[in-house]
Amino acid sequence: MALYQIKNFSEIDFVNVDAVQDRFILPSGEVYRFSDHICHYCWSGGTVLETDEGEKKYFCLQCGNKLAWSKFVNDFLEPKGDTLEFLIPEHWTNEEKQQWYEDYKERRLAEEKVREDILRFGRE
Numbered sequence: 054m055a056l057y058q059i060k061n062f063s064e065i066d067f068v069n070v071d072a073v074q075d076r077f078i079l080p081s082g083e084v085y086r087f088s089d090h091i092c093h094y095c096w097s098g099g100t101v102l103e104t105d106e107g108e109k110k111y112f113c114l115q116c117g118n119k120l121a122w123s124k125f126v127n128d129f130l131e132p133k134g135d136t137l138e139f140l141i142p143e144h145w146t147n148e149e150k151q152q153w154y155e156d157y158k159e160r161r162l163a164e165e166k167v168r169e170d171i172l173r174f175g176r177e
């Protein structure tokens with residue numbers, strides 16, 4: 054394991070780090086490591102950092118955003134009514150978050166349709 058002193062996240066050398074073990078310490082003293090979570094804005098895995106200790110903070114190297122969990126009520130997939138949580142940019146307004154969720158729902162419903170079609174008609 055290596056501990057890298059960095060001034061900001063852009064200094065992280067993606068190619069040469071050990072994503073499982075390495076830690077990155079910012080001038081503020083905060084220590085980050087690679088997270089198992091994906092960024093729900095980029096939909097890319099392996100680009101999210103999270104703080105090592107204390108209350109979790111997240112940062113996505115791909116889109117360059119601080120991320121935070123946002124909760125939405127599932128009003129489109131059965132069983133409805135449960136809470137869905139996504140890691141999306143922290144600085145977004147509620148309106149932007151809601152817009153993202155609407156887009157997400159559309160995409161998920163399209164995926165569900167594909168899945169149903171495959172079940173019904175087979176893959177070919």
Ligand SMILES: [Zn+2]
Binds near residue numbers: 093095096118
């Ligand atoms: Zn991202």
